[in-house]
Amino acid sequence: MSAIKVALQHSPKGGRHKTSKAMSAEVSPDSKCPICLDVFHNMSYLDRCLHKFCFRCILEWSKNKPECPLCKQPFRSIYHINSIYH
Ligand SMILES: [Zn+2]
Numbered sequence: 001m002s003a004i005k006v007a008l009q010h011s012p013k014g015g016r017h018k019t020s021k022a023m024s025a026e027v028s029p030d031s032k033c034p035i036c037l038d039v040f041h042n043m044s045y046l047d048r049c050l051h052k053f054c055f056r057c058i059l060e061w062s063k064n065k066p067e068c069p070l071c072k073q074p075f076r077s078i079y080h081i082n083s084i085y086h
């Protein structure tokens with residue numbers, strides 16, 4: 001009887017990872033700045049990894065160390081989105 005229980009728990013049917021779907025749902029257009037955890041103010045992104053931050057947040061961060069807070073890639077430029085569309 002206990003064998004049936006184990007078989008149910010290990011059932012491969014419907015056991016596909018739902019995590020990828022959940023993760024893509026997290027990335028919403030109005031996502032938040034990973035530095036201040038608030039909505040983006042003057043959204044900007046880095047030249048290397050294209051991660052997005054508030055312009056002020058990443059500017060302050062770059063004074064400490066010019067590398068991405070998320071992926072640790074060094075960056076040389078911060079692109080301010082408003083000025084790109086200008
Ligand atoms: Zn911020």
Ligand SMILES: [Zn+2]
Nearest residue numbers: 049051068071
């Ligand atoms: Zn990054």
